[in-house]
Amino acid sequence: MYLKSPIISAIIKTVNIWRDKGMSDNSISIAVIKRLPKYHRYLRDLINNDVERISSKELSDIIGFTASQIRQDLNNFGGFGQQGYGYDVANLYAEINSILGLEKEYNIAIVGAGNLGQALANYSNFNNFGYKLRGIFEINPRLVGLKMADVEVYDVDLLEKFVKNNDIDIVFICTGAGSAQKIVDRLEKTDIKAIWNFAPVDVKVSNDIEVQNVHLIDKLLTLTYFIKDK
């Protein structure tokens, strides 16, 4: 091992200062991203109630985050407010809508036409947000050929071909635990961008498809923790 020269030491120190300040990685914290949908929802409500401007303090009172956190969060993306005035509600909503990527439309397919698959197919909110359901896939031949929420149910064997021909962006997995990973393995070879999995297992991909494993029951279990001794 050789001794570092003063110059090298100074450079290393500078790099470390950069690092400390997060300048080598300016990606936004996941904690912030997870709060964005709540901002989106509350701002939409404000628009529906004809509120035109709001201060971080007022927003804090209704959304439950501190005013300081709200200003910190928003300033990750830009200075959307105005000193002495606050934020223009419609403008702020549009900004967050854009940050979340909701200006585009996304083509959706659902795999699994059971109760949950049907519930998601019929949940009109998705459609309103720009998620367009193009096809539902099912292994049970009795369901194939039916229509749900105006969308046809196809044999799951046709999945890859359909995904390709219809530029599917996101697939919702509503199968049982046993087949979820198998479907994901098949989807990994396609060009889809994201998987939203409701089967009660954590599915994994080896490429850069975004995966969100939803475990509905988890929130019920934590709820139970808090009431068990009531």
Add this chain to the structure above:
Amino acid sequence: MYLKSPIISAIIKTVNIWRDKGMSDNSISIAVIKRLPKYHRYLRDLINNDVERISSKELSDIIGFTASQIRQDLNNFGGFGQQGYGYDVANLYAEINSILGLEKEYNIAIVGAGNLGQALANYSNFNNFGYKLRGIFEINPRLVGLKMADVEVYDVDLLEKFVKNNDIDIVFICTGAGSAQKIVDRLEKTDIKAIWNFAPVDVKVSNDIEVQNVHLIDKLLTLTYFIKDK
């Protein structure tokens, strides 16, 4: 304002040290509680795969938390492991099952027999975990009187009486956004312990009923944030 005596100052200092060490509040961090269902799920899988013992390092490899975090998490509740050996899987599962309050059974009612209500009613996992569905409530007269997952659909007017007579512990709200808070206001006057709300609004209570507002779409929106530029 009067000057504090040295003795009073010393006491205040001691109290503050207590506070700093968290000795005045030994409740377990919410971050830990939220991880418990995942431990529960993975340990169940291990049991099903006939794994009898596991070290924090091995568990770390499959569950994705660091070994250090796993040991910290578990030691909030007790020393469940053994030096040089690791953890007994069946025993650890039983402990976490107990911590979550899953040794008891809970009586459930669902309000709203639409697609999501039906999907939850038919989701057998809840039943396996000890959540016993006793009644479904609906405003639409065409659905009242039907059976879903072997459970009768009642007129929503009967909700309070049924909750009382059947010792309902937890109510799942599967109504639209407009009626969710109204149902919650009615439930607030009953003896239920928790509300699991799927309507796309944040419902609030003024007493000590535990409330979990689930916004399915939130995870889809954060997913979209990560794929918008793909």
Add this chain to the structure above:
DNA sequence: TAGATTGTTAATCGATTAACAATC
């Protein structure tokens, strides 16, 4: 016993909150 692995303290890291100068 020696090796392995926990339980637990200490160090680090990151997120939240507080404070205030800038400025509309």
Add this chain to the structure above:
DNA sequence: TAGATTGTTAATCGATTAACAATC
């Protein structure tokens, strides 16, 4: 202009990770 409120830096808080003595 004066008051209000942001944008942003600094301080605090809490959660995660590292380290290691205890011990099976």
